[in-house]
Amino acid sequence: MTRLTGNALRLTVFVGENDTWHHKPLYSEIVHRAHAAGLAGASVFHGVEGFGASSRIHTSRLLSLSEDLPVAIVVVDTEERVQAFLPQLEELVVDGLAVLDECHVIRYGGRAKNQDETDVKGKKSL
Template sequence: MIPSTGRALRLTVYAGENATWHHRPLYAEIVHRAHAAGLAGASVFRGIEGYGASLRIHTCRLLSLSEDLPVAVVVVDTEERIRAFLPRLGELVDGRLVTLDTCETVRWTEPSRSPDEADPEGKKSL
């Protein structure tokens, strides 16, 4: 397999797991909108401890504070596609911390298949 690298932009949205958008978990709404926009990938990571603007520590170690643990929704794609997605994200985040980081992707491909070719499902990815 041959490694190929490329530049990408990583979008991260920080929220509490209890945050909602129209009675749906906020993290799920972000992932579904990223999918509908055709972005390369999105994942949700649940934290075991953290705090935000309220300065209240949320932790899974104490039963009374184990509610509303922090989550990070991470979306990676080309800079152009992530920036085009920002207006669709803007109505959801309502003052939450959102970060953008330049990153490098690494993919391993078969020698007979170039990284720019569509995958077996017909989707073009990073």
Template sequence: MKLEGEAKLLRVFVGESDRWHGRPMHEAIVAEARRLGLAGASVFKGFEGFGAHSRIHSAKILQLAEDLPVLVEIVDTEEKIRTFIPVLDQMIQEGLVTMEKVEVIRYQPKGKNA
């Protein structure tokens, strides 16, 4: 699959202690995105942040790292991203999901030509 031009960036903000059927939420989101054929997903772990409850979660040396923020980013066509949103609605009880327009410069799996 080759993806270039206008696309959508889906960002899913959750906590590292969030779970879906006993599995870390970020792992479950990536697995579902792959199962549904989205172009790709990346997971980033934050070292500090706060959410809806305004409680700071931090990985400072003198504090116990507890429920650090995790960000899952997925880029694909608008159509594919929009079909994935109802899946997230079923999975996420608490978190933030954003979507924005992006321009893909190049996405082409290695060894594949247009």
């Protein structure tokens, strides 16, 4: 497991939910590439309303405009790892916005699994 505390870099990428990479959702491709690159973590957040460079408002409130809602992909890791990932992002994001912010990680951790651990439903995890 990656250890991450202290100074870090947050990469936030804003794209549309209908944006694709080789017939796969773009947000999913970004997350999978971040995982393959060994980054500490990535999350996708689905927006309910927004607009971008096109100035067209996309909203979930009107059925006729509920297409292509905004999606934000957030990645946090050390500056070196995030900077190393940026060339892949350049390849993937044609229309969208990418933002880098310095941040400070105060806690990063997950449950360590072992072979005897059971999940919420009482089943043994693999």
